[in-house]
Amino acid sequence: MATASSGRLLLPPAHVRDPGGQRPHRPRHRARHRRQHSPPLLQWLLYPVVFLLVLANTINLGADIGAMGDALSLLIGGPALLYAAGFTLLSLGMQVFGSYSRCCRYMKFLTIVLFTYVATVLIVHVPLVRRPPPHLHPFHPLDR
Secondary structure, rough: EEOOOOEEOOOOHHHOOOOOOOOOOOOOHHHHHHHOOOOHHHHHHHHHHHHHHHHHHHHHHHHHHHHHHHHHHHHHHOOOOHHHHHHHHHHHHHHHHHOHHHHHHHHHHHHHHHHHHHHHHHOOOOOOOOOOOHOOOOOOOOOO
């Protein structure tokens, strides 16, 4: 394939792209095609795996929102559960009524903020390897 002077990719004719004469699969047809041509074991296994994935993500999201409510409660005081509910409503409102570009801008900023955790570890010099306390491993004299 060649590129034009405008920088766009020149596609070959349709009969070269699709030698079988069939229309290429569209994204909405790929799931149906894979479901029809996958082994029965995979079809049987798919629903529990997807259910467990949704469950794990829901629990993780709840824990994250709860941690955000606790963090705000530590900063300004007040009920952490109310703050968690506020963060939930704010997030849902941004997703339903906000634009994608605005949400993306906020998420990029919050991702950069996450690097402050790494900076904190590098500045504070947290000991990564610690010796366990003496009550966790008993003393065994070797001279008996």
